[in-house]
Amino acid sequence: MTEILGSLLLLLGVLTVLVGGVGLFRFPDFFCRLHSASIVDTLGAGLVLLGMLVLSGSVVIAFKVAMIGALIFFLSPMTAHALARAALRSGMHRDKPGSGPSTGGMK
Amino acid sequence: MDSLIPALENHLPILQVIVPLLIAPFCMILGSRRLARGIMVLTAGIMLAITLGLASLTLQQPVITYDLGGWAAPWGIEYRVDMLTVFILFTINLVHMLASVFCLGRQDGNLGTAARPAFYTAWLLCIAGLNGMVVTNDAFNVFVFLEISSLATYTLISCGREPLALLSAFRYLVAGAVGATFILLSIGLLYMQTGTLNISDLSRVIAERGSDRTIILALAFFIIGVGVKCAVFPLHDWLPNAYRFAPDSVTVLLSGTATKVALYVLIRFLHDLFGADFGFAEMPLDMVLVVTAIFGLLLVPFIALRESNLKRMFAWSSVAQVSYIVMGIGLGTRLGIEAALLHLFNHAIVKTAIFMAVGIIIARTGTARIRHLGGMAHRHRFASCIMLFGGLSLIGLPGTVGFVSKWVLVTAVVDKGWWWLAIPILAGSLASAAYVWRIVEIMWTKPAVLKPEAPAARLHWVEWLPLSVLAGLALWFGLNASLITGLASSAALGLLNPGG
Amino acid sequence: MINVVADVGLLCLLLTVALAIVCTRSPLSLVLLSGIYSIALCTLFVILDAVDVAFTEAAVGAGISAILFFAVIRPEDEPVTAFSWPSSRAILLGLGVGVLLLAGTLDMPMYGDHLAPAHQHLALRFLGQSFEEIGIPNVVTSVLASYRGYDTLGEVVVIFTAGVAVLILQPDNKKGPAKPGDRDRFAPELMGNPVLKTVLLRMIPLVVLFGLYVQFHGDYGPGGGFQAGVILGAGVITYGLLSSATRLKRIISDKWVTLGMALGVLVYGLVGVAGLFLGANFLDYSVLGPTQTAGQHLGILLIELGVGLTVSCTMVSLYYCFKQGES
Amino acid sequence: MSFPGLLNYWVALILLVCGLIIVMDSRNLVKKLVGLGIFQSAVFLVFITLGKKSDGSAPILDASVSVYSNPLPHVLILTAIVVGVATTAVGLALVARIRRAYGTIDEDEIDDRPEVEPEIVP
Structure with a gap:
């Protein structure tokens, strides 16, 4: 029972990340992409971790997985915030796709 | 105290390395430049004393081993001292001792006050790494200590005054890191096929299993990697600029120690690890090494001849001299190794003296351009005479140390039956005569280009003392060659017949 | 599969x-x-x-x-x-x-081959006997800290050398110490951003705690002095990024950092020298305790501390030096 | 199982060549250091692969495990990684100083400058 539940959660998490990856490629400008990347990152990683939590046999491992989950829960939105702020500060605006400073390989 | 001395005797191999290794951070903590300098010279003295102690021990017992951490040989790391080790240790620690005395008189590098003690720390780490490479009998340990000395060397070179010192150090860093990684890969391939890292154990296992393509690959990677470190002819690109832009005292130290230790590692691995049968009978290693050596000793003097900078000219000459040593190693015979060792020792002494003299002249005149040196011989007689004497020894004129080693090399070549190799050796010597003559002509016969500097600064004892010691040694070994040839020959014998 | x-x-x-x-x-x-x-x-x-x-x-x-x-x-x-x-x-x-x-x-052995020569000779003893000889379950730590402890001393010296090198290479700051209001070009966005400050400042104690866990748990799981040193250093540097390097320097001055860098190497080396004075070889920890495994435990604990100290201080020193070059 | 066979080594070899190409070909000092990292990592991959045993597990002794991978290459590579990052740090410190001295990190631009040596009038 737990095995099926855990596998389902893992699968769901992986699919979410995949969707986010597609979004990263298909969205038109930086902020949309960031949106896709960051939200999906938190949810997808969270689901995967939840799956691992269910699958983990021992309390110690479950605790460690929970810690990782907590870390991602706090840090991932924060990273997205910092990125968005940096982009805004350096003159990138939503209505002007691709504007802003040259970012090397990024378009 | 009485009980401590015999106890110390057993620990001499490890003390040789950990004394500088642990004094270096101590130097950093003290944070005072004067203290750091004093400690540096003192350490150099202790290291030379330890080497002499080891030498007296090897006379009683040909091979001394030391298990680090108390773990027996193939499982733990082993130190191993024999005649060859002592020969190299003596060479580099003698040079280091004199170079650190010489360093006292230099205000080298454009360093901030905070960084000054760090310079001496890096100096000690460099020599500790080199000593570690010589004493160890563990292939991976060679890599670790190679990296310690290399990182310290890059740093020391970058302390040079001109900004190009930074770029030279960077280029050496890239070349050196690639070389070291090749050595690491070679060690990995050897481990893959043998399951061991101890050099003696590796050679036993390789002899039992026989070679295969992986071992051949390991040999190839090793030769390339160590070739970069020795500055063997086609892989020498980093050396001239690194020597030229390094502070004078650092050039003095490096020319006598760094490439010499790399050459020692080459000898050690070829004979003790891969085995002479594999390298020289199964693989055409003798041809490879000898051919690169011929190119090196014939082509490089012509580059030196066109060189406009005195220091870089002698750096080029180092590349040429390395070729003679590589030729001796490439012969693979006992006489060949003897010649290589002799030349290694002679070149260490002579080139150290030359770079000291060059450093003194550059410090006095403020220029290293050869065409600015007109008439300098009359202003700086002592340094110029030493430089001339060193130059004659590079050519290999009879009566100098250079003659002794080249004579043995020619004997070795004839002994192997490759007498035609004597022709490039002679031609190379003639070519080096050309660039030495060019310097002599300018310094002795051309009119002065530069205004005489204000009151001619007298030579300080830290300048003339190491220089005189080196010149004295060179003179003595040149006239009375039997001692050093005897040592080199027994070291070579010990390498080829470890049992007898 | x-x-x-x-x-x-x-x-x-x-x-x-x-x-x-x-x-x-x-x-x-x-x-x-x-x-x-x-x-x-x-x-x-x-x-x-x-x-x-x-x-x-x-x-x-x-x-x-x-x-x-x-x-x-x-x-x-x-x-x-x-x-x-x-x-x-x-x-x-x-x-x-x-x-x-x-x-x-x-001619190389295939992936995962149990009979490959590399698995036969030395590895057998490390896997089979290290637990009796040293008494800790993480074989990598046993080999790293004891059987090949001398290589690890070399590794610490390499880090120390890099620290010394970067100290020498840092440009002389002739302008004097930076003013408190100096912007941190290293990460301008971090300073004065309330969101980041709130989250990250609360993270630092956790990072330090994690570092200590990695330091002392290295005997039983992956980790050890090096990784712990990096994590601890990262925690300290995060504080520097959030406030400013100048603020951080007031808490941990350059001198202390340099001292810590050198001290770590000395701790490691002196544990080895202690072996000499107790009548064993350099870096033989067995004589440090009443039994062999107790001595090995103590020795490994101490040298890992030395490694952690050198690595974390070198990290902070690197941060200071690279920071210095930006003015 | 013989499928991956020598694949890991071949990939490591390609990575090695890639790293070497970057180091030789690039004129940008930062890129050279990145290339050096790839070059070194290829060697790390060789070591770690040769330590792998199929169906083995990490060499942390545990009653429930019977096959462990070889710990020795791991130890060696731990040291090598640290050496690698130390080299990178020194290299980057040099690059930072080179930038201060020349205002660029491109080798071609630096090489184009004439060598300044004190020109002394007689």
Whole structure:
């Protein structure tokens, strides 16, 4: 029972990340992409971790997985915030796709 | 105290390395430049004393081993001292001792006050790494200590005054890191096929299993990697600029120690690890090494001849001299190794003296351009005479140390039956005569280009003392060659017949 | 089976990223790509059972290296064209070397072969007897700290040397100490951002706690002095990024950092010398305690502390030095 | 199982060549250091692969595990990774100083400058 539940959660998490990856490629400008990347990152990683939590046999491992989950829960939105702020500060605006400073390989 | 001395005797191999290794951070903590300098010279003295102690021990017992951490040989790391080790240790620690005395008189590098003690720390780490490479009998340990000395060397070179010192150090860093990684890969391939890292154990296992393509690959990677470190002819690109832009005292130290230790590692691995049968009978290693050596000793003097900078000219000459040593190693015979060792020792002494003299002249005149040196011989007689004497020894004129080693090399070549190799050796010597003559002509016969500097600064004892010691040694070994040839020959014998 | 699939997948990822790096010219993209490369490599190491190595690669490749690179690259380095093929000369040479090397690989043992010579000789004793001889379950730590403890001393000295090198290379700051109001070009966005400050400042104690866990748990699981030192250093540097390097320097001055760097090496070395005075060889920990395993435990604990001290102080020192170069 | 066979080594070899190409071909000092990292990592991959045993697990002794991978290559590579990052740090410190001295990190631009040596009038 737990095995099926855990596998389902893992699968769901992986699919979410995949969707986010597609979004990263298909969205038109930086902020949309960031949106896709960051939200999906938190949810997808969270689901995967939840799956691992269910699958983990021992309390110690479950605790460690929970810690990782907590870390991602706090840090991932924060990273997205910092990125968005940096982009805004350096003159990138939503209505002007691709504007802003040259970012090397990024378009 | 009485009980401590015999106890110390057993620990001499490890003390040789950990004394500088642990004094270096101590130097950093003290944070005072004067203290750091004093400690540096003192350490150099202790290291030379330890080497002499080891030498007296090897006379009683040909091979001394030391298990680090108390773990027996193939499982733990082993130190191993024999005649060859002592020969190299003596060479580099003698040079280091004199170079650190010489360093006292230099205000080298454009360093901030905070960084000054760090310079001496890096100096000690460099020599500790080199000593570690010589004493160890563990292939991976060679890599670790190679990296310690290399990182310290890059740093020391970058302390040079001109900004190009930074770029030279960077280029050496890239070349050196690639070389070291090749050595690491070679060690990995050897481990893959043998399951061991101890050099003696590796050679036993390789002899039992026989070679295969992986071992051949390991040999190839090793030769390339160590070739970069020795500055063997086609892989020498980093050396001239690194020597030229390094502070004078650092050039003095490096020319006598760094490439010499790399050459020692080459000898050690070829004979003790891969085995002479594999390298020289199964693989055409003798041809490879000898051919690169011929190119090196014939082509490089012509580059030196066109060189406009005195220091870089002698750096080029180092590349040429390395070729003679590589030729001796490439012969693979006992006489060949003897010649290589002799030349290694002679070149260490002579080139150290030359770079000291060059450093003194550059410090006095403020220029290293050869065409600015007109008439300098009359202003700086002592340094110029030493430089001339060193130059004659590079050519290999009879009566100098250079003659002794080249004579043995020619004997070795004839002994192997490759007498035609004597022709490039002679031609190379003639070519080096050309660039030495060019310097002599300018310094002795051309009119002065530069205004005489204000009151001619007298030579300080830290300048003339190491220089005189080196010149004295060179003179003595040149006239009375039997001692050093005897040592080199027994070291070579010990390498080829470890049992007898 | 799943291991093999993951192995092949990660190898493909590594190749793709490496090829992208060959063709990329923009330093910013290069650094980001090399971060991705490191993460992929680190995952591959986990698949190949090298958890300690993976941990280190994660801390080093994706952590320190990236931070150091970011400290050096500048927006004005960005080239006009972000992409270019390498010269045909280099490609030809590379192909030539590659084909030669390919021939050399054919005698190598296959992936995962239990009978490969590498698994026979030394490894048997390490896996079979290290628990009786040293008494800790993580064999990598046993070999690293005891059987080959001298290599690890060398490793610490290498880090120390790098620290010394960077100290020597830092430009002399003739302008005097930076004023408190100086903006941190290292990470301008971090300063004065309430969100980041709130979250990250609360993270620092956790990071330090994690560092200590890694330091002392290295005997039983992956980790040890090096990884712990990196984590601790990262925690301290985070504080510097959030407030300013000047503020951080008031708490931990350059002198203390340099002292810690040197002290770590000395701790390691003196544990070895203690062995000499107790009548054993250098770095023989067995004589340090009443029984062999007790001595080994104590020795490994102490030297790991030395490693942690040197590494964390070197990290902070690197941060200070690279910071200094920006004024 | 013989499928991956020598694949890991071949990939490592390609990575090695890639790294070498970057180091030789690139004129940008930062890119050279990145290339050096790839070059070194290829060697790490060789070591770690040779330590792998199929169906083995990480060499942390545990009652429930019977096959462990070889710990020795792991130890060696731990050291090598640290050495690698130390080299990178020194290299980057040099690059930072080179930038201060020349205002660029491109080798071609530096090489184009004439060598300044004190020109002394007689």
